[in-house]
Amino acid sequence: MARVRKGDDKRDRIMSAAITAFAQNGYHQATMAAVAREAGVAAGTIYLYFKSKDDLLISIFEEKVQRFINEFHSQLVQEESAEIKLRKLVELHLLEMQKRPDLAAVFQLELRQSRHFMSAYPKADLKGYFDLIGGIIEEGQQQGLFRKDLYVSAIKRAFFGAMDETVTSWLLAGKNYDLTQMADPLSDLFIRGFRE
Amino acid sequence: MARVRKGDDKRDRIMSAAITAFAQNGYHQATMAAVAREAGVAAGTIYLYFKSKDDLLISIFEEKVQRFINEFHSQLVQEESAEIKLRKLVELHLLEMQKRPDLAAVFQLELRQSRHFMSAYPKADLKGYFDLIGGIIEEGQQQGLFRKDLYVSAIKRAFFGAMDETVTSWLLAGKNYDLTQMADPLSDLFIRGFRE
Amino acid sequence: MARVRKGDDKRDRIMSAAITAFAQNGYHQATMAAVAREAGVAAGTIYLYFKSKDDLLISIFEEKVQRFINEFHSQLVQEESAEIKLRKLVELHLLEMQKRPDLAAVFQLELRQSRHFMSAYPKADLKGYFDLIGGIIEEGQQQGLFRKDLYVSAIKRAFFGAMDETVTSWLLAGKNYDLTQMADPLSDLFIRGFRE
Amino acid sequence: MARVRKGDDKRDRIMSAAITAFAQNGYHQATMAAVAREAGVAAGTIYLYFKSKDDLLISIFEEKVQRFINEFHSQLVQEESAEIKLRKLVELHLLEMQKRPDLAAVFQLELRQSRHFMSAYPKADLKGYFDLIGGIIEEGQQQGLFRKDLYVSAIKRAFFGAMDETVTSWLLAGKNYDLTQMADPLSDLFIRGFRE
DNA sequence: CATGAATGAGCGTTCATTCAT
DNA sequence: CATGAATGAACGCTCATTCAT
Numbered sequence: 001m002a003r004v005r006k007g008d009d010k011r012d013r014i015m016s017a018a019i020t021a022f023a024q025n026g027y028h029q030a031t032m033a034a035v036a037r038e039a040g041v042a043a044g045t046i047y048l049y050f051k052s053k054d055d056l057l058i059s060i061f062e063e064k065v066q067r068f069i070n071e072f073h074s075q076l077v078q079e080e081s082a083e084i085k086l087r088k089l090v091e092l093h094l095l096e097m098q099k100r101p102d103l104a105a106v107f108q109l110e111l112r113q114s115r116h117f118m119s120a121y122p123k124a125d126l127k128g129y130f131d132l133i134g135g136i137i138e139e140g141q142q143q144g145l146f147r148k149d150l151y152v153s154a155i156k157r158a159f160f161g162a163m164d165e166t167v168t169s170w171l172l173a174g175k176n177y178d179l180t181q182m183a184d185p186l187s188d189l190f191i192r193g194f195r196e
Numbered sequence: 197m198a199r200v201r202k203g204d205d206k207r208d209r210i211m212s213a214a215i216t217a218f219a220q221n222g223y224h225q226a227t228m229a230a231v232a233r234e235a236g237v238a239a240g241t242i243y244l245y246f247k248s249k250d251d252l253l254i255s256i257f258e259e260k261v262q263r264f265i266n267e268f269h270s271q272l273v274q275e276e277s278a279e280i281k282l283r284k285l286v287e288l289h290l291l292e293m294q295k296r297p298d299l300a301a302v303f304q305l306e307l308r309q310s311r312h313f314m315s316a317y318p319k320a321d322l323k324g325y326f327d328l329i330g331g332i333i334e335e336g337q338q339q340g341l342f343r344k345d346l347y348v349s350a351i352k353r354a355f356f357g358a359m360d361e362t363v364t365s366w367l368l369a370g371k372n373y374d375l376t377q378m379a380d381p382l383s384d385l386f387i388r389g390f391r392e
Numbered sequence: 393m394a395r396v397r398k399g400d401d402k403r404d405r406i407m408s409a410a411i412t413a414f415a416q417n418g419y420h421q422a423t424m425a426a427v428a429r430e431a432g433v434a435a436g437t438i439y440l441y442f443k444s445k446d447d448l449l450i451s452i453f454e455e456k457v458q459r460f461i462n463e464f465h466s467q468l469v470q471e472e473s474a475e476i477k478l479r480k481l482v483e484l485h486l487l488e489m490q491k492r493p494d495l496a497a498v499f500q501l502e503l504r505q506s507r508h509f510m511s512a513y514p515k516a517d518l519k520g521y522f523d524l525i526g527g528i529i530e531e532g533q534q535q536g537l538f539r540k541d542l543y544v545s546a547i548k549r550a551f552f553g554a555m556d557e558t559v560t561s562w563l564l565a566g567k568n569y570d571l572t573q574m575a576d577p578l579s580d581l582f583i584r585g586f587r588e
Numbered sequence: 589m590a591r592v593r594k595g596d597d598k599r600d601r602i603m604s605a606a607i608t609a610f611a612q613n614g615y616h617q618a619t620m621a622a623v624a625r626e627a628g629v630a631a632g633t634i635y636l637y638f639k640s641k642d643d644l645l646i647s648i649f650e651e652k653v654q655r656f657i658n659e660f661h662s663q664l665v666q667e668e669s670a671e672i673k674l675r676k677l678v679e680l681h682l683l684e685m686q687k688r689p690d691l692a693a694v695f696q697l698e699l700r701q702s703r704h705f706m707s708a709y710p711k712a713d714l715k716g717y718f719d720l721i722g723g724i725i726e727e728g729q730q731q732g733l734f735r736k737d738l739y740v741s742a743i744k745r746a747f748f749g750a751m752d753e754t755v756t757s758w759l760l761a762g763k764n765y766d767l768t769q770m771a772d773p774l775s776d777l778f779i780r781g782f783r784e
Numbered sequence: 785c786a787t788g789a790a791t792g793a794g795c796g797t798t799c800a801t802t803c804a805t
Numbered sequence: 806c807a808t809g810a811a812t813g814a815a816c817g818c819t820c821a822t823t824c825a826t
Contacts, residue, residue, distance in 0.1 A: 542773075542777075543770075543773040546754065546770050546774070547777060549753050549754055550753060550754055550774055550777065552753055553750045553752055553754065554746035554747070554750045555746075556749055556753060557745050558742065558745055558749065574739075577742050577743065580781075581738075581743060581778075582777075584781040585780045
């Protein structure tokens with residue numbers, strides 16, 4: 001219930017340490033020893049909470065992506081218009097990534113690589129996020145805002161890819177500009193593309 | 197004359213073998229021994245043509261990305277309308293990726309990861325490809341087809357990201373549908389978004 | 393207490409194993425795998441105690457040479473006459489080498505080679521040992537036993553070289569005679585040479 | 589006869605190149621490719637003149653040491669007094685080493701290491717040089733100059749060791765002083781030690 | 785004789801994972 | 806639960822040597 005499990009604190013510290021370490025130089029370059037050091041635990045302790053290094057990465061995806069989806073969903077549900085929802089989603093996405101560049105780096109730079117070997121770990125994929133996007137587009141169609149002939153299952157991925165690459169470019173440029181200023185140009189582009 | 201230089205043949209075989217091996221399970225999982233076996237050469241032979249495993253990956257990017265840019269450029273230059281050019285670019289991109297799924301896999305799944313450590317290898321990045329896209333958009337603006345207020349330097353990345361994610365999704369789905377059928381929906385979406 | 397610290401035990405076993413392995417066929421021929429096997433530890437364990445193979449060799453020099461110097465010094469300090477000290481030094485040198493032929497082999501056969509690349513590792517050199525010898529000669533000069541015009545900084549090296557080569561010859565001959573019987577002829581020769 | 593064999597030129601160039609290369613960073617660090625490059629021949633060519641890398645090193649010893657012995661012998665034979673002969677030998681030894689520091693480096697720094705594995709190559713050892721020294725000492729004994737009770741077979745090695753270490757110290761010091769100035773102190777020391 | 789591309793055995797080192805304490 | 810010393814499989818890379826030309 002409301003009882004905070006002691007172990008959860010340590011588990012969280014390990015995940016945070018892992019995000020930092022993975023973001024630094026990539027998943028493969030990061031060592032479990034570095035994660036342990038950063039988390040302030042012994043190397044062996046990590047294995048009390050995670051089955052393996054892969055499991056640690058996957059857990060980050062599962063839990064963080066899911067949290068993103070939930071947070072975004074709860075913030076969007078109050079909006080009526082699908083257009084506003086889309087705009088807000090882009091803003092939230094870029095804002096979150098800008099707020100946590102380490103996590104962003106792991107998502108952007110490890111995601112593809114990982115998605116590959118994660119074929120076996122379906123929960124770690126982005127399906128939920130794609131569905132969130134797809135749902136909004138379909139809502140817009142029902143509201144008569146967006147074209148009915150949109151190929152939603154393809155379009156939602158393109159939409160994600162556009163945001164994704166925007167973040168990646170920002171990361172690779174050294175985070176030397178305000179990422180959120182990209183929100184409006186992106187939203188404008190897609191909403192125009194979606195309209196009747 | 198028409199005689200194939202032996203060295204080039206071997207170098208090419210190694211690159212092809214590397215593309216296959218890297219695509220299989222990712223760059224880090226692939227071993228030089230596997231690349232050598234696949235190429236039908238001894239392990240040491242690879243080092244006569246490439247300085248290191250990293251150099252091999254980087255060479256693939258440099259040479260193949262550049263070739264893509266050149267081929268696409270020469271196929272597009274004959275078209276007048278920027279709209280047609282964009283449509284053709286999407287078609288070519290998806291077609292090439294579908295034709296060489298191994299190469300596509302390396303590009304999609306290793307690109308991000310690699311772009312990371314490739315900060316030091318500027319030639320290996322996608323700047324040239326981004327510029328190709330950006331150039332077409334600007335052409336469209338001058339032709340009066342596209343809005344003047346497009347934030348081109350951001351939009352061109354979004355455009356690439358959309359194509360990129362489309363390919364990634366196809367790869368992760370097991371290449372079980374025709375990738376080129378995504379061309380029109382994608383093009384429609386962006387061209388509408390670009391229009392006045 | 394009297395309890396042997398586990399770590400030190402293992403570190404010592406690795407050093408001993410390395411001495412044996414290096415003595416066998418030389419530093420370069422010896423493999424870390426062989427050192428590990430001889431020490432009864434896993435290959436990776438060596439790297440918990442030594443940074444590299446080079447570091448292992450250097451550590452042997454640093455620690456063993458220093459121990460020799462200390463032991464010899466403490467045994468000589470009680471003697472009054474510089475002549476007796478020199479005689480005793482030669483005896484101790486040959487005795488120690490005869491007692492630990494493996495260590496001797498490393499010293500003799502790897503020392504030069506190593507001294508070469510050890511230019512950067514000043515602690516590993518023989519300066520301390522040369523100074524021990526030089527100090528005794530100077531003592532003899534002050535005691536009026538040895539000539540004042542001895543070029544000590546050169547002579548001390550010649551003295552060492554003579555002992556050194558005596559040991560090397562014994563090793564190369566297969567250790568098939570009593571090395572300590574060389575002590576008196578050597579001492580006689582040099583002490584005569586040093587006298588007024 | 590007087591006809592210079594073409595091949596000998598190349599053989600000599602390879603040996604010289606090897607001396608340079610081995611002196612640089614030691615026998616093991618030197619690569620056959622570097623020797624070939626330095627000699628201006630192809631890698632494979634070396635194997636037309638030498639069976640292996642070891643054989644190349646051994647040949648250097650055999651031929652150069654033998655040449656030293658011969659040259660020294662012919663220069664000493666004219667002298668009457670064993671004392672003068674010894675003085676001259678020391679001078680020649682130091683002079684030659686100073687004239688060809690590369691060769692000296694190979695002799696000093698690789699000799700021990702090599703003498704080890706050269707147990708199987710008896711011709712490569714220093715026996716001839718030791719005998720040259722021993723012969724002079726015995727001559728001195730017959731001339732009544734040196735003590736009859738000298739343990740010549742041991743003393744000759746000590747004598748060599750003293751010269752040897754003198755050269756090594758000079759090399760390790762960076763050859764930053766005149767080596768031949770060590771000749772007289774060394775000779776004085778030993779001749780006094782040898783005298784009745 | 786000469787070449788130099790090709791070979792492939794061999795080795796130092798790393799690091800995810802385990803387990804006795 | 807937590808530790809961290811120990812493990813040992815795995816891999817990138819080197820280089821002496823060969824041999825077809």
